[in-house]
Amino acid sequence: MDRLGDLHDLVAALPDGVVLTDPDRIEGYRHDYTRDPTTGTPLAVVRPEDAAQVQVAVRWAAAHRVPVVPRGAGTGLSGGSSALDGALTLSLDRMRAVEVDPDCQVAVAEPGAFNAEVKAAAAEHGLWYPPDPSSFEICSIGGNVATNAGGLCCVKYGVTTDYVLGLDVVLADGSLVTLGGPRIKDVAGLSLLKLFVGSEGTLGVITRVILRLVPGQGRPSTMVASFPTVEAAARAVVGVRRRLRPSMMELMDRASINAVEDHRPMGLDRDAGALLLAQSDAPGDVRDAEIATLRTVCEQEGAADVFSTDDPDEGEMFVQARRIAIPAIETRGALLLEDVGAPIPLLPDLLRAIAAIAAEHEVEIPVIAHAGDGNTHPIVVYDPTDAASEKRARLAFDAVMQAAIALGGTITGEHGVGRAKKAALPDQLGPEVMALNRRVKDALDPDGILNPGAVL
């Protein structure tokens, strides 16, 4: 019980309530949304109020070689913040301040602030922070940075890393560095800022983020097209991308359409092979022209039914249908959520491969996709009370990642590797790139205390 003895030093060094050891309190900080069955029980949960307290916790952990698992809002989808036995879970959920500098067009946010809170603070000044994971109302900006999160508007506006101008990071030895700053262009020194984005807590703990903001988004018009097959829809995606950059381009396959209709009937076409949901937020007449182009391409690729509206509320209804797809599918069983991607022209091949895997392993795998980015979320559904079903699901989950790799794709487009996809990472990267990852990790965290077991 040496560690517990030492823990008293940490408790004493921090204000009351920062270090939680009560098992009931800890329980809520063990899992992220992946609900990884191998999740452990931390020695303590530390909830710092500022960067100095983060440093105290990391210094203590470094001195005692206790692993540290950084955690944002706990909405991760790859087990990147699942608790480890005997480790500290370092929850940033109390560091939630957001300030906007409208002249500089930046938001300065603490890591626990929700994505939606950053958006809201920006909107007060007529500005906009684009990246929009489906969970934007409940996910933290620190977690977004740690995973280089994407979302629905990324097809036109890019992902989190494109908006990160500066970071404060507490390193593995407890020291704090400031990288970048409120400057649009800055190439002084190595691109360490970009290295920390997407590092999933394995290189440091983010304590402050400076985000680039842009002028407010235009009012979107919406198009929904139903296709006889998922391949036809995927071909339409390829065709659209050559001609314009829609502000949203989502795909739902038949299984996910039907899951949504079962859960909350919205009048979607249950017989369609796939739906494409696209938006244009271009200003003025251009929006109409883009919607017309979207319609034309979809019709050329064989869309059976094409609907469009310039009423944002009506459009938002369809976006909601897309956003509730995961909760809707969740009512059908336990889920293993994929995040595989492929080069855009191979999207039809990837979707065909997924259907074949579902058939082979006798599991349901509905697919929703940020199709315009080639990033898909096949969702493997299983019966958690049936061991055979779970086993088939896990085989299918791995097979989907292998299919993506075989197509020159990726096992994760925006959720991160975490613990759930770690086993497949070497298959994608190969031994040389894995070794290079390891060299950078070892250089920055030689004792391996930062989120061990995640990613690498």
Add this chain to the structure above:
Amino acid sequence: MDRLGDLHDLVAALPDGVVLTDPDRIEGYRHDYTRDPTTGTPLAVVRPEDAAQVQVAVRWAAAHRVPVVPRGAGTGLSGGSSALDGALTLSLDRMRAVEVDPDCQVAVAEPGAFNAEVKAAAAEHGLWYPPDPSSFEICSIGGNVATNAGGLCCVKYGVTTDYVLGLDVVLADGSLVTLGGPRIKDVAGLSLLKLFVGSEGTLGVITRVILRLVPGQGRPSTMVASFPTVEAAARAVVGVRRRLRPSMMELMDRASINAVEDHRPMGLDRDAGALLLAQSDAPGDVRDAEIATLRTVCEQEGAADVFSTDDPDEGEMFVQARRIAIPAIETRGALLLEDVGAPIPLLPDLLRAIAAIAAEHEVEIPVIAHAGDGNTHPIVVYDPTDAASEKRARLAFDAVMQAAIALGGTITGEHGVGRAKKAALPDQLGPEVMALNRRVKDALDPDGILNPGAVL
């Protein structure tokens, strides 16, 4: 002469003509555009035809602990590829292939291909590679990646790193890794791809680049506004950025206007304190609306004269005036070209500080700027035949970097640190971040053979 003896092994291992040792041939590969007076003479210049030959050269260099200076087209502005005595200069100028995959919307380029060649190859398919350094017709894409180059359209379209999807890199031990690929979103593993972008040849030698392409740019309309003071122009920049994203927003101060007029009279207003040159490439009516907004903001900030045109040729004339500013200023003496940046609202302060430094050190410092990004190019002019003038210029050069740092800015927005700005880097980054840079460098190049003396 051990090294020369060993060099025969390298010569023998590569096809005829790949290794140059003739001093006359070598001379052309010693300098980049910085013409750093400390430039040395390399042991040999290696001009590989493919990645395998790059590997042969780097393996030989690693085995013999001979430094390697990677070099693109030699248009660098910070001495990043200046030759070192006794080193290999590894020139990628023969590796110039470019292929475009229009469905994937990517260009796959060898590092020696010119930026303009990538743009041209993309345009054949109606696609566009945005980043546009002023030197785009003669600079290499490998150099662009190595410096994370910017340009004029970056204010709307971002910089090089935003377009790099994949890299092949020869590491310090001669092994070759492939990072990323033709996938829009990919967060598998650490962001090593982004780490190599902007690493100025200190971490590896880039042998292949996969670049994201976008649909072709719209026809631009152009606005030119002349302001009584440079501060008024800078305030207009701040005002514009809150309302729209112009596709170009350049500033020329009085000294650079007059240098251009002396060099090639174009009817620019010699009495203006500064000119702002802005474009909108938005489609349809939106372009007119954006130009109208640009005009309004400039008038509100006190522009004396505002001109706009939707004739692209007429607009291009003004862009040419901006592009020839450096050659025009070059006729006035030798140059020390800065690349300092500041947070946008502090642009007026930075420009005021530069004027004060020019007065204090009795040197001319005309300023051109990618003003919309807060990235400025003050150009310190001196008489190379007058040691006192050169000394004053060098003091002014350093003082400008210190002024940028004091404003929370950067010593380099897009040209890189190279050798010319290396001394100021610790003042910007501080000891902790310098140490972090060093740890990453040491992890990837433990023997320090890759571009030693550059950046760090």
